[in-house]
Amino acid sequence: MSRIVRSGQYELNVEELKVGGEGDRMTLSVGPHHPSTHGVLRMILEIEGERIVKATPEIGFLHTGIEKHAEHLTWTQAITVLDRMDYLAPLSNNLGYVLAVEKLLGIEPPPRAKTVRILLTELQRIASHCIWLGTTALDIGSQSVLMYAFNIREQILDLFEEATGARMNPSYFRVGGLANDLPNGFEDMVRRFLDEFPERLREIRTILDKNPIWLDRLRGVGVLKPDQALALGVTGPNLRASGVPYDVRKAYPYAGYDEYEFDVPVGESGDCYDRYLVRVHEMMESHRICRQALERLEPGPVMVDDRKIALPPKEELRHSMEALIHHFKLVSYGFDVPAGEAYQAIESPRGEIGFYVVSNGKNKPWRVRVRGPAFFNVFAMPVMMEGALLADMVAVIASVDPVFGEVDR
């Protein structure tokens, strides 16, 4: 006779939870509203005592139909919904999409726009890794790191607000360049931040690097071997922590990254601690790229000189009928993009984010497929968790850095 336990609306069959001879195996559902799942992830764990035997991630709680929405907006309007995907790195989303459309159009933005794009996306990488560092430390048990890390991110968001007018979802990049030029004094603000940043990061590392709790909770936990990582489609810092030196910025240089000097940090053992070290070193490499970008920043236009794609300057509208027509046409209808398919991969803070854009020659994208790196990283978690302790689940989820806006899209 199986004993049925009633709990609210649910009926649990106690017999089914037991596995003969193997000790007690039970199913534990964690999430979707668990604070350590970094969003809305549900993990269905099969555990024997404290050991995880099998983990199954369940996603979709943040599905907002962004790809469907993008099909109903013009090429420029789609930027605004696509940067709400990965809400910790919206400018990376902007960049990937904009580059894919520029590929279809066959245009290239002016040099100043390219430099600003690289400067801002690398600042974005620092900000995103700061969130990762703060929340991971919070999960492991160090609350002060969260405050220090958010302080750094706050300074970067202030820079974004200054440049783009928005903190979280700037939608700043346009097909063919930027929405507007940087404000006066922006370079000095960035320089001040960059001068201060290494010291701030060093402060955080003094809290963590010799902290026995931090080391015990991360070292040797959640190991992902390189061949497993490749088979599961893991990219970004998680793949590099496993020892594969694959970085889209180096492998398929885009947006002018081939002119910049930086190194790619690579881990050895593929555990949570390596993922921490790789990200911390990546922040310093981004810092290097930002410095170089500041040196290259020359005055000039920030938008292509093509009135079929770029809005005419405001002062021209007052005396040129043609400019007015172009303005009206661009705002109401947008612009046509030649039919075809293009795939553009870029290195977002979470890995290779790929935009497969299909155009049928009209003013709206026929299909925008987003290859979200976090989507594939989430499905590598079961491999990392197998045989680990229940408490290690928290460390694994945190170290993978999932962002559910992008997983569920």
Added chain:
Amino acid sequence: MTATVRFPQPYTGGAAAQEAMRQTLLPALLERFPEGVEELPTPFDIAQLKVMPDKLRDVCVFLKEHGFNVLMDVAGVDYLPRTPRFEVVYHLVALPSLWRLRLRVPVDESHPEVPTVSDLWPSANPAEREVWDLFGIRFAGHPNLTRILLPDDWVGHPLRKDYPLRGEREKAMGPAAERNWYHAPKRPGDAPGSTGLPRSVSEGGD
């Protein structure tokens, strides 16, 4: 404490690798599969192949043996008025040689099914579930072909072009006030079907 981070030479030279692959691997592939596989010309960097669904498994096994160890993405595209209506698009990468290849598999609306490749590349497992969920294209032999982003009891496949942006209720006929989400019954105690609007408005029809 020893730091385990190294700075080795990263993989570089993606553009040259594409060219090398077009010269060496593609002719060999087209020779091995004279039927059911054809190269689609593209002005962009990634070479693309049109592969018929019945040849997909063999082509993928061939490609995996020749170094394509990462399946980056499985995507669906709905080209509605066209026949065959759907296309399943695979993006493959070979590391460390940095080759990239795109396979485009046309799928007919009457029999939307392609063989799974999740046993060759485990990353296909969630990606194929997503294509099933949003396009309704089945993957024969997939171990767990269930909905992944939408609830299990969802009706329809939203990324199909004939699926309305706001869902099926957009198709339903009725006065504008009833179709409008903002005017749906809000307060507890509102009669089902009432609009939550003043009577003069709600009975005025369109």
